[in-house]
Structure formats: structure tokens, C-alpha cells
Amino acid sequence: MFFTKEELVKWLGLTVFEIWINLISFLVFTIIFVFKYDPSKDLESIDWWFIFSPLFAGDALNTYFVIIIFIRMLLEMTIKSSLVRISWSGTVLLMFFLFKYLLCKRLLGQTTLDYSEVFVPLYILLQLIAVRACQQS
Template sequence: MFFTIEEIVRWLGLTVFEIWLNLIALVVFSILLALKFDPTTAVYHCSWWTIFLPLFASDALNAYFCIIIFIRMQLESSLKGALLRVSWSATFLFMTFLFKFFLCKKLMGQVSLDYNEIFTPLYILLQLVAIRACQQT
């Protein structure tokens, strides 16, 4: 039993474009991550910031897309819908960005956070998605 794309879009509050953008960034990140652990490649000597770059670029493009959607919805005189959408998108982007940022800092050895502290933004986001899913049905 798989979720339909309509259910995923409704529960996550993301458009299909945003989902594809995140998936493409995740594939590129996975390839770079695999190459990071191979000592024979040039990527082996790259910093973790370089490995996480596709994910951060995806967040930046997602934020840019959300701003464009907010402006267009505001011009169409649907202010309430625009504010709800931009607040949810900003929360989603901020929580995922915090997780990636903290994880990258931990892997670089720049902070001494536990992994449960690093995953806290994802736990909060999971709770918000659960609340959103219950409200939508």
C-alpha cells in the first residue's frame, strides 16, 4: 500500500516541484556521500560542507520558489491562504535546514551535540506533519 502523490502533497504541504527538487538533491548528496568514503576519489578529501552543498542548494531553491508562490497568491487576493502556505513552508524549510546544519557541524567536529539534539528539528517536524495529516482527513 503506497501513498498517492495527492496524499503526499496534502500531508507534507509541498508541491510536486518541491518534492522532485528535494529528491534530486538527495540523490546527488547520496552519490557524493558514497564517494566521500572511497579513498581513491578526489571527493574523499572534500569537506562535509561540500558534500552537503546539494541539500543546502535545494533548500535555497525551495525558499526562492516559496517566495514566488507567496507573491503570486498575494496578488490573487488570497492573503489567508498565502500566509498559511508561507508559514508552513518556512517552518518545513527551517527545520530541515537546522537538521542538516547541525549534522554537518557535528561531522566536522565543530560542536559537541548529541545525536538526539541534532535530530530534534526532525522530531518537531514529524509532530507537525502528524498534526497536519490529522487535520486534513
């Protein structure tokens, strides 16, 4: 069973544009990641920060988009809904950023965190999405 676009938008609290930005940045990340482990090319020296840079750029674009939407909602005098949207989107962006940042640090060996500790932001985000999905059903 696949989720519909409306279900994804409602449960994740993201717009279709934000979802597309995330998908495109993940596609570019995947292509660069494959080049790192391609045996025919000697590109093993590619840094993990470079590999994750499309994902960080996608987060930056989404943050910019969220700020623009927040300002427009404030100008339309929908203060309560704008605060709810900025808090939810900010939490989602922060959790994804923390996960990617900790994963990069772990892959480079710059931290001694276990992978279970690196994945904590995703666990928190999954719990928040589950609560949001149950509230809006």
C-alpha cells in the first residue's frame, strides 16, 4: 500500500515543494555516494561532507522556504497557524539536520557515538510523526 500525496502532506506537515526538494537532494546524494564506492573509479578519497552536501543544501532550501511561508502567513494575520507551522517545520528540519550531521561525524570517525545514538533524532521524529498522524486521522 502506497501513501497518497494528501496523506504525506498531512502527516509529515511538509508541502509538495518541500518533499520534491528532499527527493531531488536525496537523488543527487545517492549518485555521489555510488561514485565513492565505484570500483572502476579511484574516488575513495571523496570526503563525507562533500557526499552529504546535497542533503545539507536541500535542508537550507527548505529552511529558506519555511521562513518565506512564515513571513507570508504573518502578513496575512494568521498568527496561530503560522506559529504552529514554523514550530513543526523547524522541528522536522532540525531533527533531519542533526541526524545528517551526527552521521557525517560518525563516518569520519570524529566522534565516538554509537549508531544507535546517531539515530536518536530520527527516532524522536518518528514518534512525533506518529502522534501527528493519530491526531489528524
